[in-house]
Amino acid sequence: MPLVSRGRFPLTPDSAVARGREVGLVVDGRPTVAYEGETVAAVLVAEEGLRTRRTVTGASRGIFCGIGVCFECLVVVDDVPNTRACMTLVADGMRVERQVGAGPGC
Numbered sequence: 773m774p775l776v777s778r779g780r781f782p783l784t785p786d787s788a789v790a791r792g793r794e795v796g797l798v799v800d801g802r803p804t805v806a807y808e809g810e811t812v813a814a815v816l817v818a819e820e821g822l823r824t825r826r827t828v829t830g831a832s833r834g835i836f837c838g839i840g841v842c843f844e845c846l847v848v849v850d851d852v853p854n855t856r857a858c859m860t861l862v863a864d865g866m867r868v869e870r871q872v873g874a875g876p877g878c
């Protein structure tokens with residue numbers, strides 16, 4: 773069964789833009805489709821909604837600046853906590869978890 777890309781604009785053969793090669797990653801334990809050249813933040817917005825993490829008090833946080841300045845988009849990538857989703861390009865086989873608090877091991 774093909775995975776569906778829910779939050780992206782559909783492309784047609786005459787589209788002026790093209791997507792990178794399709795890659796597979798796992799977000800919060802679920803297989804997800806992404807495209808080379810996308811950031812983890814883009815995948816989260818497209819596939820999972822706006823929340824990237826929860827603070828130690830449980831408040832939701834998401835993409836704010838999108839340029840690596842605010843640190844609101846921290847996620848766990850391949851077991852590395854405090855990774856900025858907006859500054860991290862997807863890779864085939866990557867594992868992403870929306871972070872809770874300071875992240876595992878912190």
Ligand code: FES
Binds near residue numbers: 844
């Ligand atoms: S959204 Fe601000 S650092 Fe990622």
